[in-house]
Structure formats: C-alpha cells, structure tokens
Amino acid sequence: MTKQERQRRMHELDEGIRVCVRCPLHKSRTHAVPGEGPVGAEVFFIGEAPGGKEDRLGRPFVGPSGMLLNRLLETAGLKREEVYITSCVKCRPPNNRTPHTNELNICQATWLDRQIDLVDPSIIVLLGRVALQQVLKDQRSLRQIHGEVVARDGRQYFLTYHPAVAFRVPETRDSMEEDMALLKQLLATQLHAARK
C-alpha cells in the first residue's frame, strides 16, 4: 500500500473515531481523540484515555501529562511530530475513571489495532498499566518490568509508566527518564542495524 493510500485510510479512521458510538464512552465525551502523528512513524505511543483538556481540544496528550511526555520524548531523542500518539480508548471516561474491559476491547478491535496496522511502527511504547494489560494481557507490575522490551506477534513493545503517575508518585519520573534513555539506545541500535 502506498503512503498516500495509508494516509487516506488514516484520515478515514480519524473521521470514524470522531463520530463513533460503539461503546458507552461516547456519552461522556465532548470530542473523541483519534491520535496524532505520521503514518510510517517508527515509534507509536499508547496511553490510557483522553483527559479533560484532550476531551476539550480533541487532541492527545495536550494536558499536564502531555507536557511531561514532550520532555520525555526529548530524552528519547524524539520529536513529537515524528511519533504517533494515541490511547487505548478515544473518548474520555466519566470523572477520568479507568476504562472498563468492554470499552477497551471494543475500541481496540474497532480502532487501535487498525491504527497500529496503518502506521506499522518499529516499536510500540505502552504507557502505563492499562495499556500494558490491554495490549499484552500482561498483569505484572510496571515497577518490576518498566524499561523492558517484549516481542509479541512480530512487533516489539517497550514498557514504561504513564506520565500521569509522575504527578502522584514523583520518584516515578526518574524511572521514566531512565526508560526514555534506554529507548533512545534501543532506537539507535535498530537504526544502525537497519542501515547495514
């Protein structure tokens, strides 16, 4: 599929997400938040769900967590405009509660899996417990496995905390910085291997 065709399909997905009513979360949203970034991005970030500012603006990671994510991207040697960023669910849950299993499953099958296929990244960064449990069905604690790479079904996943955790547990921020330094090394190794 040409890049132009992938872009066209991504645009169609975005439009579909904006009017989606497949799960109950559509009732509590102001705007659905499809995701942002180029098709063909090397790195694909998956958070949990839009928060208040994301819901108002219809854009991912633009609130306080997004500001921290931007700084973490710098540590990883990445520019925001070169990565793809989205969440497990595209609509804000009421009072920012954790998305329910049925909401996560419907949104993944309907939208997230298709976004991943279209972008076809080299590495997927799972931000936080909900993304880890939903995408990899992995129940382990991030305290033990953050910074690890997991290979599954032909894709590579990098595990780290959700930026929002750093506001509740400040020491997590140091761990996230360390994880992003590891991600930078991993990407450099991959790029080096790809150029050989």
Ligand code: SF4
């Ligand atoms: S969370 Fe996903 S599946 Fe549910 S209404 Fe929003 S876009 Fe549709």
